Amino acid sequence: MAASVPIGKTIYCGTFAHCRSLSELDICAKGAIGVDEAGVIAFIEREVEEIEDVIKKYDGWNDAEVLQSGESGFFFPGFIDTHTHASQHPNTGLFGKTTLLSWLETYTFPMESSLSSLSKAATVYSNFVSRTLSHGTTTCAYYATIHVPTTNLLADICLKRGQRALVGRVCMNMMSPEYYRDASVSDAVKDSKASIDYIRSIDPSGDIVKPIITPRFAPSCTAECLAGLGQLAKETGTSIQTHISENKPEVQLVRELFPESKSYTDVYDTAGLLTPKTILAHAVHLSAEEVQTLKQSGTKISHCPASNTALTSGCAPVRQLLDVGLTVGLGTDVSGGFSPSILEECRQAIWVSRFVAMNTADDAKLSTEEVLYLATRGGAQVVGLDGKVGGFDVGMEWDAQHICLGAVKEGGEQEGRFAGNVDLFGFETAEDRVNKWVYSGDDRNTKSVWVRGRLVHRR
Amino acid sequence: MAASVPIGKTIYCGTFAHCRSLSELDICAKGAIGVDEAGVIAFIEREVEEIEDVIKKYDGWNDAEVLQSGESGFFFPGFIDTHTHASQHPNTGLFGKTTLLSWLETYTFPMESSLSSLSKAATVYSNFVSRTLSHGTTTCAYYATIHVPTTNLLADICLKRGQRALVGRVCMNMMSPEYYRDASVSDAVKDSKASIDYIRSIDPSGDIVKPIITPRFAPSCTAECLAGLGQLAKETGTSIQTHISENKPEVQLVRELFPESKSYTDVYDTAGLLTPKTILAHAVHLSAEEVQTLKQSGTKISHCPASNTALTSGCAPVRQLLDVGLTVGLGTDVSGGFSPSILEECRQAIWVSRFVAMNTADDAKLSTEEVLYLATRGGAQVVGLDGKVGGFDVGMEWDAQHICLGAVKEGGEQEGRFAGNVDLFGFETAEDRVNKWVYSGDDRNTKSVWVRGRLVHRR
Structure with missing residues (x-):
């Protein structure tokens, strides 16, 4: 090791x-x-x-x-990647003109589902950990799949290679394909718990690998499932990662699926999923009120510009998020993002900030220094390693x-x-x-x- | 050779x-x-x-x-780069938060001026031709500097290495630094002619290297200078390359410098510079009337998305330009652009089209196939090699x-x-x-x- x-x-x-x-x-x-x-x-x-x-x-x-x-x-x-899907790497570069919801159906669910195979997972995960290390990523927040054995294998590989990692078993019990979903809320919670226990058993100190509770996103989880995972996080003191407000049709879908909630943010808040140990990816289309809720809860943001651009999701207003006082890091979000490199993500964050500047004001632009901060110290704050690395x-x-x-x-x-x-x-x-x-x-x-x-x- | x-x-x-x-x-x-x-x-x-x-x-x-x-x-x-500045490559990656006019003063003019040195030019140009070749660029439209001997050296290097090239000696007789400008209109024309003659002498067939008349852009040239170069192009049957409508302050500056002209496009039209052998880089902020003038004259467009993004110039509406029937290729525009790779430029064209789509309509998006077309057959049409390469x-x-x-x-x-x-x-x-x-x-x-x-x- x-x-x-x-x-x-x-x-x-x-x-x-x-x-x-x-x-x-x-x-x-x-x-x-x-x-x-x-x-x-x-x-x-x-x-x-x-x-x-x-x-x-x-x-x-x-x-x-x-x-x-x-x-x-x-x-x-070393770079800190605050959001990526190791299980989607075979699809890196394949997205065509799809946007989030069609992309999930076309590319993502079939690929993730195939990672029930231990031998395939060994190849894909070993390859991807080699890739992220080769790009200088020393800490990575990974999504695996719903499969416990191969999620655990990803944690084994990170520990063996010595890469700091948060490894999450994905939960999804609605609006997911028949062939790839949690059968019930109790299954989602039980399997998450099993993976948490395993990862804590192989690295009791948590110095290198740690578990992270991972509801895919609101449209994939019932309110009961989200609440069950919020409860599990509370009981086990585990970090949480999920997606929020990535593109407009998704925001609209959440509005329809959770009519009793005030907002996308409120869905997670109600479930007890907004904590200082929570990482939310994207945060492209949030209201000012949602941003305040996130700030008050201490929730962290993973900015994923390559993915947001590739899938035409939108431009996250990073300067605004920073000015309000939110903590922001960078995420490659493979394979919505097309590269496992945080250096590429730095460039993409600069480009996105320039597009925001073209539409709004010049001070939206992020400088070279600022994106390097997000890629290192900012990321460390997002993954709970502030003052330790970055x-x-x-x-x-x-x-x-x-x-x-x-x-x-x-x-x-x-x-x-x-x-x-x-x-x-x-x-x-x-x-x-x-x-x-x-x-x-x-x-x-x-x-x-x-x-x-x-x-x-x-x- | x-x-x-x-x-x-x-x-x-x-x-x-x-x-x-x-x-x-x-x-x-x-x-x-x-x-x-x-x-x-x-x-x-x-x-x-x-x-x-x-x-x-x-x-x-x-x-x-x-x-x-x-x-x-x-x-x-092979890729066709329809617009790049070989002389600016030492500055690749250096632009900070500048925009076009401040970038020219801070980075570009001092670097170009230093390429009066034959030994420095030999190093920079050899390096850059190696770079573009290594990225698969088989034809390249180059800007050199105002210096005839080193412009000719760039043509020598392209011929020796076997890369097809259009090589242009840059003309600029106003709003340029004292240390780097044409002393007079007649000097600009005479030096351009000298470089045309030399390049035609080393490759009489023009199969590999050809000269191209290169006024930097309207703000750098008096109306008399532009007209002199238009006349030279007519007399010698030479191609023309320059920049148009890259960012908004530049468009405003042209309005002030040429109050008698209807538009930026009209400045070039009046000078006889709009021909089927003319390549205009950028074309970000054109009016519908200007686009029609360009189309009627058969003028070609070099889309330079990396540069337009890096310098926060704006997003060229490529789908609109294509729909109107303009001929479009891709240009790396080093060092406004940060890479000599047309493959990177393909990606950047896709990203820019997605940002246009976010603000306007989904059909603005360029597909993988479409950007590859711009990088090959589109580029061939732009540089006058339609049906020969691409x-x-x-x-x-x-x-x-x-x-x-x-x-x-x-x-x-x-x-x-x-x-x-x-x-x-x-x-x-x-x-x-x-x-x-x-x-x-x-x-x-x-x-x-x-x-x-x-x-x-x-x-």
Whole structure:
């Protein structure tokens, strides 16, 4: 198990970058970050001229391994994906011109249903965890399917690979195909409980994998089912994830299915599903009143721009949500989203914010710094790991990625094994390098990935 | 020179895909395309069971080389980039929150100005031509800078590498920095003529490189300068490229600078710059009357969605432009656009069309097939190569790319050297494979690229 491999002390030297706040990207060119045997950041030094001076300064770091960022490389916090469906990855890139409800029927339900097979699930889930790790995702909130054994298998794989994960067994007892649904409310609750128990048995500390209660969304669950899951969350102290207000026909459908509720948000509120440990994906078409309810309950938001664009769902008003004080992270929402990469999601969040700006006001635009914040510290807050991961502060754990960029030689060719599509011509500041990575980078630039100081991916 | 290397007969076997019309993607699973020594498609066979039968059917093809697409691979027409700035590539990914006019001052003019240096230009242009080729671009309409020697160098590089190119020396004699402008109208015309003459001298047939007259855009050129360039185009029979109606402040500026003109379009019309050989980039904010003028003049449109989104310029109403009967291709518009990849531009065209659909009507959405058409046959019409490249028909030239996708093995890992981010699980139809490529593919999936039957890039 990668998660429990013993590690020695390591000092990460050179350039590191991380978000201090929503608007502030801290780039340190001559840094040294000491990570101890527990994977915890023991010290951070800046303006380091000689690494020997750092080693002298701290007792017991004589034998520490020293890892250099390299001249154009830098260390960056691991990404946090606050919403994705591991079970839908075989459909990544297949959506055509469908929108949410037709997409579910055409692509999603048949694929998820097929993951009752343990061997198929092993292939799909192993592949997808490899993918998300290769894109620098160190923590991921996963939806599996309704099947308990393969949901548990996904948790096994994450634990084995050392990726932090929230793993959810999907519940759905209405408006779902005959071939893929919970037979009853008690089945939905019982099977959710079984998966919670299993996941807690394999990682009692919850340091790497944790269960998460996962009603698919209001149109798939009766009020009784939602209430049963709310009760289960209360009894077991488990996190919750579901979808809200993704597209307009869905909002209308919820209005029809739950005529006694004031709003989509009210459906979940009534069921006891809005808590500080709840992650709601999308939040595209909420009323001001709903936003206030979410804020008061401490509910967190997963912004999924790639999916919202691909399925023509709409543009989430992220600036407004942030201004009100909601906590927002990014989610790839595969396979409504077309990429398991949070770096791609950063770009998509920027594009969506520009489309909002075209229709409303210029300050809707999200900056490079802001989307990187959502992808790291914002995401950490969403998944309940605030202060533990998402940035580089003493006492936080080393969930990080080593980014390497390609240098253009005289004559025009790139050099270096990690030469993806980023071209550095030599004039770039450290901030320019981060920008070039965000707009032109991909998994080729993610050389190494660590969770709690353990290497979990290497290119 | 790659362009003039003698080649033997080659038969490309297996799966090929190309666009028959805007809405029709033709995928042939058992195909054989014979390409002769001139790089011209001599025959196309479908439903081929045995390649020997094809060889027997055609005289003189006994010794032809046979190249297989591979089971999950396919041959696709080379992409046509109808608008990009080779000189701005060092700035790719650097734009921050600027919009068009501030972006020009901050990033673009200083960078372009520095390309007076032959050694710097050699590095930047060689790098960028390598990049566009690696993304499968077989024809590219390039803006260089105002400098004649380095503009000519770009043409030399394209000819040497065998990439079809329109290469334009940029003209700008007003509202430009003191350090980077044409001193006079006669200088603008004379230098343009010098570059036209040089490019025609190195490739008299114009089969690979051609000159293109390139006023930057109306705000950079006096009416006299525009008229002089219109006259030069008439006298020399040269193509023309410029920008139109990219963002609203720019449209307003043109209104102020040319008070006697009815519209932005009218400024170019008055100067004699609207011809069937004219490419106008952007066309985001045109009136219905302007669109009619463009149509009547036979002017072509380069849609640059990545750039329009990155610089918050607006969403071009592509469906409307197509419905009126305008000819549209795609342009990467580096470095307003953040990627030299037309595959990325295909995705961006889809996203922009979805944002238009969110605000207007669902039929604004462009399908996968439609953007691939714009990227190939549409682009060929825009750059004057209609019927010659952009599709696979007998008599057309073999400008093509070999796409290879990654297969997921049991257990979840990918196999194959061309395993980028596309995961094939084995259930996919040929159409699914094309879709997965469009949404998840990148230059890793472009194994080989040919122009006129000559190999110009290999991974």
